[in-house]
Amino acid sequence: MVVKQSVEVAIIGGGSTGLMTAYYLAREGVKDIHIFEGRYLGFGSTGRCAGGVRASFASDVHVKLMKESISRWLSLREEISGLEFVQDGYLWLLTTEELVEVHKKLSAYQNSLGVPTRILERDEIRDMVPIELNDILAALYDPMAGKASPLKFLWSVRRKLRELGVAIHEYTPVTNVRVSGGRARSITINESKDVEVGGHVVVAAGVWCKDILERIGVKIPLKKDPHHLLVTEKYVQFIKPLVIHKETGSYIVQHETGSLLIGTEFPVPEEDTTLRYGYLRKAVTIMSRYFPQILSTNLLRVWIGYYEVTPDHHPIVGVIPHLENLVVATGFSGHGYMMAPIIGEELKNIILEGKPKLPETRELRLERFEEGKLLKESAVFG
Amino acid sequence: MGDRRIRSHPILEFKRGREITIFFEGEPLRAFEGESLAAAIYAAGIDVFRLSPTLKRPRAVFCMVGKCGSCMVRVNGIPTRSCITPAEDGMRVERINDLPEASKYEKRLVSEEITTDVLIVGGGPAGMASAEVLCNTDLNVVLVDDQIRLGGQLIKQTHIFFGSKELFAGRRGFEIAEEYSSKLSKCSNMRIISGATVVGVFKEGVLAVSDEAKYLIRPKYVVIATGAYENHLVFENNDLPGVMGAGGAQTLMNVWGVKPGNEVLVVGSGNVGLIISYQLLQAGAEVKAVVEALPRIGGWFVHAAKIRRYGVPILTSHTILGVNGTRRVEEAVIARVDENWNVVGGTERFVKVDTVLLAVGLTPNTELVRQFGAATRYIPDLGGLVPLKTPYMETSVENVFVAGDLAAIEEATTAFIEGWIAGYSILIKARGEREEYLTKRENLLRMLYEYRSAPVSEKIRRSWQLSLLPCGGVNA
Numbered sequence: 083m084v085v086k087q088s089v090e091v092a093i094i095g096g097g098s099t100g101l102m103t104a105y106y107l108a109r110e111g112v113k114d115i116h117i118f119e120g121r122y123l124g125f126g127s128t129g130r131c132a133g134g135v136r137a138s139f140a141s142d143v144h145v146k147l148m149k150e151s152i153s154r155w156l157s158l159r160e161e162i163s164g165l166e167f168v169q170d171g172y173l174w175l176l177t178t179e180e181l182v183e184v185h186k187k188l189s190a191y192q193n194s195l196g197v198p199t200r201i202l203e204r205d206e207i208r209d210m211v212p213i214e215l216n217d218i219l220a221a222l223y224d225p226m227a228g229k230a231s232p233l234k235f236l237w238s239v240r241r242k243l244r245e246l247g248v249a250i251h252e253y254t255p256v257t258n259v260r261v262s263g264g265r266a267r268s269i270t271i272n273e274s275k276d277v278e279v280g281g282h283v284v285v286a287a288g289v290w291c292k293d294i295l296e297r298i299g300v301k302i303p304l305k306k307d308p309h310h311l312l313v314t315e316k317y318v319q320f321i322k323p324l325v326i327h328k329e330t331g332s333y334i335v336q337h338e339t340g341s342l343l344i345g346t347e348f349p350v351p352e353e354d355t356t357l358r359y360g361y362l363r364k365a366v367t368i369m370s371r372y373f374p375q376i377l378s379t380n381l382l383r384v385w386i387g388y389y390e391v392t393p394d395h396h397p398i399v400g401v402i403p404h405l406e407n408l409v410v411a412t413g414f415s416g417h418g419y420m421m422a423p424i425i426g427e428e429l430k431n432i433i434l435e436g437k438p439k440l441p442e443t444r445e446l447r448l449e450r451f452e453e454g455k456l457l458k459e460s461a462v463f464g
Numbered sequence: 465m466g467d468r469r470i471r472s473h474p475i476l477e478f479k480r481g482r483e484i485t486i487f488f489e490g491e492p493l494r495a496f497e498g499e500s501l502a503a504a505i506y507a508a509g510i511d512v513f514r515l516s517p518t519l520k521r522p523r524a525v526f527c528m529v530g531k532c533g534s535c536m537v538r539v540n541g542i543p544t545r546s547c548i549t550p551a552e553d554g555m556r557v558e559r560i561n562d563l564p565e566a567s568k569y570e571k572r573l574v575s576e577e578i579t580t581d582v583l584i585v586g587g588g589p590a591g592m593a594s595a596e597v598l599c600n601t602d603l604n605v606v607l608v609d610d611q612i613r614l615g616g617q618l619i620k621q622t623h624i625f626f627g628s629k630e631l632f633a634g635r636r637g638f639e640i641a642e643e644y645s646s647k648l649s650k651c652s653n654m655r656i657i658s659g660a661t662v663v664g665v666f667k668e669g670v671l672a673v674s675d676e677a678k679y680l681i682r683p684k685y686v687v688i689a690t691g692a693y694e695n696h697l698v699f700e701n702n703d704l705p706g707v708m709g710a711g712g713a714q715t716l717m718n719v720w721g722v723k724p725g726n727e728v729l730v731v732g733s734g735n736v737g738l739i740i741s742y743q744l745l746q747a748g749a750e751v752k753a754v755v756e757a758l759p760r761i762g763g764w765f766v767h768a769a770k771i772r773r774y775g776v777p778i779l780t781s782h783t784i785l786g787v788n789g790t791r792r793v794e795e796a797v798i799a800r801v802d803e804n805w806n807v808v809g810g811t812e813r814f815v816k817v818d819t820v821l822l823a824v825g826l827t828p829n830t831e832l833v834r835q836f837g838a839a840t841r842y843i844p845d846l847g848g849l850v851p852l853k854t855p856y857m858e859t860s861v862e863n864v865f866v867a868g869d870l871a872a873i874e875e876a877t878t879a880f881i882e883g884w885i886a887g888y889s890i891l892i893k894a895r896g897e898r899e900e901y902l903t904k905r906e907n908l909l910r911m912l913y914e915y916r917s918a919p920v921s922e923k924i925r926r927s928w929q930l931s932l933l934p935c936g937g938v939n940a
Contacts, residue, residue: 316517317543317566340517340563358679359666377541377569384664 088278090114100424120255130387136227154423164238174229241265316340478721484553502547503720523707528712583683588616590868591689593883598650615641692826702788705795709824725819737823738767845927847873
């Protein structure tokens with residue numbers, strides 16, 4: 083598609099945040115919305131994530147935003163044909179007395195904010211999933227949480243945006259933003275062509291936001307944190323909730339399609355993201371202790387995707403200081419996909435109303451790092 | 465249910481193992497130990513191996529080399545691709561009529577780490593040729609192949625090779641495979657791992673997995689000779705049992721001695737389509753016709769003449785529109801096409817057949833070479849996405865070589881030559897530019913050039929240059 087000389091709204095990044103922003107803007111009747119993606123939709127972190135969605139966090143900001151986001155996920159599956167969101171819950175397997183104590187307190191905190199998590203005994207866990215309990219003492223269960231297949235999300239939202247008239251430009255990297263007089267004036271695509279922007283520029287390019295913003299002198303405290311994930315062939319659904327082995331940071335999720343995704347903590351340096359066999363061995367060794375079924379499955383692919391992590395593990399959302407029409411949303415620290423619906427709607431509010439609707443979103447502004455007002459976990463558990 | 469085993473064959477003698485009993489959906493079936501489980505099931509007259517998960521459409525064997533998943537059944541409770549699983553006495557086999565279930569798996573795989581000079585992936589002509597060059601040198605070699613028997617597609621080739629003696633003239637593919645298999649098993653520096661699939665390239669090494677073990681292999685040099693897949697074709701009901709890849713049918717018929725069908729339509733008149741038609745006649749099947757969408761026959765005249773002598777019509781400017789049948793193909797619909805490939809109305813014809821074989825080309829199997837990070841390019845004349853390489857078969861990743869169909873869809877003969885070239889290139893890199901190696905490699909390059917001067921190699925000649933990297937980076 084040939085890009086016009088000037089557009090109203092330019093969204094940089096074809097991931098979940100950019101797509102949701104376009105969706106909520108288009109639904110309000112905004113015209114001339116253009117998404118620019120350097121590769122293809124979902125190439126960044128969205129297409130590589132596991133698709134878990136939960137409000138059971140340990141900070142007020144996260145819990146409140148995610149409760150709002152879950153209510154959006156529930157309406158999105160009605161509004162967008164083919165979008166899948168299944169509220170099958172999250173299950174944290176707890177293997178030490180200390181973890182059980184911490185999670186009891188965490189659950190009480192979450193309950194106080196209206197997230198109905200609860201501690202399950204061994205028998206109750208077995209009723210929920212076909213598991214070998216081994217050393218599991220108890221689990222924290224979050225019935226409000228769920229999963230949304232990222233692939234179905236990408237396809238269904240793409241189709242919806244096309245219906246709404248949003249232009250999607252793939253293989254069109256944005257290499258620069260030109261600013262003057264306190265405004266973003268244009269963006270440079272394919273290192274050569276300038277496209278004027280009449281309204282707003284939204285930078286929603288995940289870890290790559292840092293590169294774009296640094297070119298116009300905006301410093302943003304963002305670290306790339308590579309994480310592995312694997313996918314198997316499709317099998318009859320046998321694990322409904324997303325299951326996390328808390329002690330090792332390992333997890334497994336089976337989407338409605340039947341594919342199993344398995345992740346684990348396996349730190350690799352940002353500069354060498356060659357796939358590690360050590361990850362595969364660790365992920366399978368740990369999860370097969372509890373789900374020996376996975377040893378009979380066929381592995382399809384292993385890949386690495388990035389978490390874009392901020393110093394306080396909370397996102398950065400808002401207008402860039404002194405640039406009235408340049409909006410950023412990044413730094414989700416591994417939670418960008420689940421937050422995309424509420425963040426997309428809040429970016430719409432920022433663009434149309436001049437400010438976000440929720441007080442929690444206002445706390446996510448970039449200035450907090452310079453001012454030393456980092457967000458904190460609301461309570462320290464353990 | 466009939467018995468589809470071939471009793472007598474003019475060329476092949478089937479060396480079957482001990483007679484055993486397997487159970488399909490509880491019914492006892494006769495089988496032979498070590499043969500492909502899918503072949504044993506098909507031989508017993510079973511048409512439907514499984515149902516598709518969503519639309520519950522019947523499925524059966526298609527590729528016979530473990531690539532397509534159509535023959536997936538539950539074996540002793542575990543979802544398994546039956547075509548590449550050797551039959552064992554007492555196996556309990558069930559249809560999978562939904563997605564397969566992930567079931568409890570008690571077997572623990574043995575883990576082994578292997579450090580080697582050379583890893584060869586694929587035991588077809590290209591891989592075997594590289595192995596031959598490296599046999600009994602002072603380099604350690606590990607050859608990994610995912611099939612039951614070594615030899616790639618050669619094991620099912622019964623036609624006689626043409627050309628010069630050094631390129632196997634007068635010999636049949638399966639004889640060459642047997643000879644190489646036995647020769648390579650005697651190389652003192654070589655370890656052959658059959659029945660294992662190379663699944664991934666990791667920082668710690670290359671991972672190969674079999675039913676028994678997993679191997680983490682650390683090679684200095686790699687030859688990737690993973691061959692190609694058979695192409696499918698779009699037409700109505702093209703997933704019905706009885707629609708098979710020509711190569712899949714060849715495996716059933718020439719390797720396992722099982723007749724793919726009684727009345728057959730072959731789609732595609734390239735060499736594969738012509739040769740399979742002749743082999744079907746040898747196996748006692750009737751070939752109703754060969755259809756070819758182009759206005760001329762694609763393969764060599766000798767092969768076409770052979771089947772015409774038996775009265776098989778080769779219908780050029782014809783295509784297949786669809787097949788009908790409930791549990792298996794019962795008839796095919798064919799029609800004439802014009803020069804723009806449009807169907808000519810009113811020329812539709814029904815042909816009573818139980819089998820349709822697709823000989824409509826191959827696609828290079830480049831997954832592994834791409835995992836190594838090698839540069840690729842889409843070159844339709846070479847078969848699609850192919851790795852770029854130097855004339856010495858080295859990819860853009862140093863010390864990673866390619867040979868055979870994954871580099872460009874060609875033939876067994878060129879696969880051998882490329883495999884030899886890759887083998888000598890490794891010797892030259894590892895042991896220095898010895899006169900003997902350099903001379904041999906130059907001769908092979910000349911041989912490859914001459915072989916490709918034949919009219920059938922026109923596409924390769926036309927586009928080979930597009931896949932070449934400058935050879936400046938290569939130590940030669």
